[in-house]
Amino acid sequence: MKKYKLIVFDIDGTLLPFGVESLSAKTKKMVHELKEKGYVVVFATGREFVTIGTLLDDIPVDYFIGANGAFIYDLNKKEVVFENKIILSEFQTLSNFLEKFNCEYSVMTDKWGYFSDGHDLDTWFLSPHKENFKNLCELTCDEEPLHLVTIRANDKSFKNTVQEFIDKNNLNMEINAQWSKGFFIGPKNTNKATGLKKLYKFTKITLDEMIAFGDSSNDVEMLSEVGYSVALAGGWSYLKTIAKDVTTKTVEEDGVYYKLKELGIL
Template sequence: MKYKVVILDIDGTILPHGKTLSHATKDAIQRLKEKQMKVVIATGRAPYFTESIIQDTGVDSMVFFNGAFAFHEGKEIYKSSMEKHVLEKVHQLSNDFQHPLTFLGDTSFKVTHLDHPFVVEAYQYDPWKPELAPPQFWKNQDIYQIFLHCDLEEESSYQTKVPELDFRRWSSGARTCDVNLSNSNKAVGITKLLEKLGIAPDEAVAFGDGINDLEMLSLVGMGVAMGNARDELKAVANMVTLSAEEDGVRYGLERLGLI
């Protein structure tokens, strides 16, 4: 198979957690471009959490919010926000359970309880810091993603009562999870982008490490799980590479003969 595009997750894939983009990974991306290979970023992050990565990589086609927002050559081609009645249900439940929420719009994010320990923990290593959400924030903005800050065992109540949404924990020990539309995931945004590029899914390679990468790796012709990936992801991958800390993206691209 002659692959035409490489799709890269950020955290835990091209970016080791808590670290910066390595020279080896930057070089691998540059070598792909020199070979006229299209490179796409597909992340759970919001656009405003991704600016430095975009600058470092020079990538101009991106999928954000786990598939709810897609850009091609810097121009928006797809977006899917949460309906207000669904947001109302989550907001009410979070009030009942006293769990903080972070609401993520297209240009800004706000949190309902700034000083809650789960919120402090969620943002402790990030350069961006949340601001307090005005009471009407989620009503006045298009919301594409939510962070629910709660313990793992408390998450199921939300999933049962709000089936329109999908709840995925950041990691096994995290006290925060991504909340997205249940009919939206990275594969949805990537499909929109591939259609724009005129590239079939089986002509794509994708690298990922998290549960939010399951649909993406299942969609493409060559799904590559990082060495640090969850076992559930490795089970659906076509190949497992080294960890992000070991420059697994470069190693995987070399194994595939793409660089």
């Protein structure tokens, strides 16, 4: 196999089974082994500073690309080295529009998550971080940067309604991924692949020198543009059609670890 220099992983559904709060022993071992072999290790995820929790503790990850590409955090320097923000005034315009509908939504900053009235925080994903959430009425101009808006909506057509509003009002944001119960909004032209391109400034590693693993709609651009892409068995079926490879085991079975073994990287 060609000599790749950087390996990037989505987290939820790729390294971490849904509903599970900590990485497996094999995944942690994998990261340590990759670093020992000289690879740059990157986690690229829809999670941001609030919901990443302790997942990056005790493993030698080099960069955290969060909020679907909205920022890059250098874990060695312990600083944000790139950031693309949602403008507060534009979020407020969107928020005023969303208040007309019966939907739950939240926006994430680098310190807090802010939720709309009636938002359910008792989910497997949010409940471990409840102490880091506030009501939207507490969001002030001092709380920038805004990285990611999450909207819960059972009506699939509501996504089109929101995107039409964004376009009509020329807001510098867009829907950049879906999930089973809603969708995400981030800064325009921002995704995991654009984050990896920005990473070149710090690593001098091009996309064709990268291997990427993912499982869902927010991994499409990343898996389309890197040198070698791997979709997870059990993941979104469309992603498997654009990836160069698919794991033989699921996330619950440490599929990424075994694929890297199969490729001779571990």
